Amino acid sequence: MIPDNILPAAIVLSSLIPGLFIFLLDEERHVLRTVLNMAGALGKLVLVGLLIQGVYEERLIESRWTLAPGLDLVLSADALSVLFVTLSTVLWLVTTVYAVGYLEHSSHRSRFFGFFSLCVTATVGLALAGNLLTFVIFYEALTLSTYPLVAHRGTPDSAQGARVYLAYTLGGGVLLLTGAVWLRSLAGPVIFTQGGMLSDLAGVYDGQLIAIFFLLVGGLGVKAALVPLHGWLPQAMVAPAPVSALLHAVAVVKAGAFGIIRVVYDIYGVVLAESLGLLSVLATMASITIIYGSLRALSQDGLKKRLAYSTVSQVSYIALGASVFGPIATIGGVVHLVHQGVMKITLFFCAGNYAETLGVHRVSEMNGVGRRMPWTTLAFTVGALGMIGVPPVAGFVSKWYLGLGAAEAGSDWVLLILVASSLLNAAYFFPILFRAWLADPPASWPEEHIAARRLETTGALLWPPVVTALLALVAGLFAAAPVSPLEWAELIARREYGL
């Protein structure tokens, strides 16, 4: 089959190469473009299957390329990277289907799908990054490849949103770069190592290590939308719906959260981070973000804006899990990386469906939408219940482990945060569900683009949210099954804590 020293590179290339070809295609080559997209997405899925098997067997899977003396581009697979790669690969496949349906008649499709592929390439690249240099390279590449997607519509609004997005993310990139080179000058090549790799420096360079930690987390916090670095996220909502789905569930905010996990566990090591007092600061930042995001979501009438603030809040559960000392909280944080992704992408797909089918953009316009679009609304309901943490949807599992972990670590105040945020989640999601299912529909919808025939909207728009909603249910119902995200998160926690 594919040798272990090529497999990670092949996974990255499986979306890069189709992406480059797509750039060269004429606008009208609709079929060929879709074939290239799907071939890349399915091919990547197969390769990721091979990768999962290899990591389960604890084989060394690594591609390496020397950029300069002592500077290696390393793509390697460990349990954590596999989790993120799998998530982005599966969701990319679904999002591609959705995007093909969504952009059916718009202009600049080759440009869109080209950058779309580059964006996923950057995401899997940073998921597989084996050292900090590689991570930084793909982290910046992610910024560059998402900027054209946010700016895609070419309206003054989207130009403004893209400008803000770029200012935040490039600023964050510079912080990350500063932290990375500073750390390298102290510690040599920063290779991601389970349990951390800085314990030799502790005691001598404590002050510098603390400063570097905040530079790194500051840079990552921009993408992870930690308050007060979250300002770009609501503005970037002007992007087309598949891009929002990608930004919120798969690529951008996840890259930030994933990076924070890497910094805490595989650079500093959770023990060192705890002894330097870094975890409690991170926990505080995450908690503030969770509450603040939920509070802001309450007052948003725009559906996508409300979802955006909900993302601000939900992604910080991941950082919170990383910052509570103990394997159970770790499991909760890591598994939420997957669960939030699946649930949030469902919600954004649904929001896109309402907008594309009926022209419904605001919560206040959603009265009775459940009768007109029952399947979409059902999927939306599953996602929303999951976000609140209602069993058996996946979100419940995350919150359960986070709460259990906090109790175990003696951080009772985290429980309070969890309860408060769940109540707030309910407060901003239940009114939507209530309107959608129980209120009477208006005489006519704002702009009905797609008439109801056998399906409530086009198939390419309908199936993706239904599938991801099912995934969110399955991940919750079968959390104890051997290949569930939870099981894999437990594997990661065991390896990080050396249990």
Add this chain to the structure above:
Amino acid sequence: MIDWLALTVALPLLGSVLAAAIPARSPGIGMATGLLTTTAALSVGVLIAHAGELRSDLGGWGVPLGIALQADGLSGALLVMANLVALGISAYALGYFASGLRRHFWPLWLLLWSALNALFLAADVFNIYVTLELLGIAAAALGALTGGQAAIAANLRYLLVGLLGSMTYLLGVAILYTGLGTLDLRLAAESLTPGPLAWTAGALMLGGLLLKAALFPLHFWLPPAHAQAPAPVSAALSALVVKAAFYLVLRLWIDLFASVVGPGPGILLGALGAGGVIWGSWRAFRSERLKLLAAYSTVAQVGYLFLFFPLLAAAALPKQQELLGALLLLALTHGFAKAGLFLSAGLLQKHAGHDRIAELGPAIRSLPAVAFAMGLAGVALVGLPPSGAFIAKWILLTESFAMDRWWWALVVLVGTLMASAYVFRLLANAFGPAAHQDAVELGGDVQTEKIGRMIQAPALLMALVAVVLLGLGAEPLWGLLGSSSP
């Protein structure tokens, strides 16, 4: 055995004479000469990779009397870059110039090419002066090619400043010769000792070259000259001619003066470089016109190159080599990226009939390959991954932290942010309303010219080299440098 070193100089010179003699055939002669010259330069590069150093004594007189050519890893890499870029510019110029300007362009351009190659290969300080003078005259003449009032004024100033620079340099050479009795770089390096002689000669020689390298605040002549020239000439001036002067500063610095002048001058050069980074980026950001933006960006990029000097002076040998490799990589990346940017700018100017950034949107959107080339060139200028500039900056940053000189790193980081600001201010224009609305807007402009595919290729290729090839495949550069000791 073929003397490739001599051929890289002689071929374009011969081509220049031929092109002047048979103006009707000049484009064909120019392209053929360009291909042959680039082949010769590539051969020099390959030979250096194997043998480490090349030297050739023309006429067999030998040191110290004869004209000697030599090449090592540093000059070899720059020579190869310069010839590839020059070839790209030539291919672009085939389609760019209307027939009237064509007959003047090719002889001058080949003369400039010859002078450039001779400069990289010069082995003694007087030959350097000769090549410098030739290069300056050919460059100024090319810059004024369009014959416009502003172009002539800017390039007359360019010529005079260039003369001032080379004269100052010559004065330093005279003092060096009086003191040491030799003009050969290697012999001079052996006998130069710290003292007033070294100081004066160094100050004059380097000072003259710094003026030509446009180090802040001696850059004042560059923006008008580079912005007024026709696009292929701007590309050559910014990517190659400035780089040649910079190469000489570096050459004299590491071969002759670094060991005899102490840390002060290195820090001074670094500080001026920092000034260039900040001032050049700021002016680029404020520029209303694309070519002026590109020209100020050159001022900033030259500044980055000088940031290496204080670190090079303070580093011990293995680190010094690492830094020198990074410096070379940055210079090469800038060469390709800036040429790509200027060539793209020229196409946009042709297509839209102007180069006012705020109104370029429709032109950029109707030429996606050009937009892509500009995007890639921009990535390299900012120093974002995966460009060669990113690797170079990573090394510069790491070393300045490691050597406890973090303030240089601060300049790089601030400069990076400022560069993103001016690059993306430009690139934001690539996103706008659908194509058919643009067509209306463009059609209203009488000066619009159709842009063929062939003429877009060089810009895109050069930008790709800067980002992909130099970003991912730069490692052999350090091996190349390892063969010659700084």
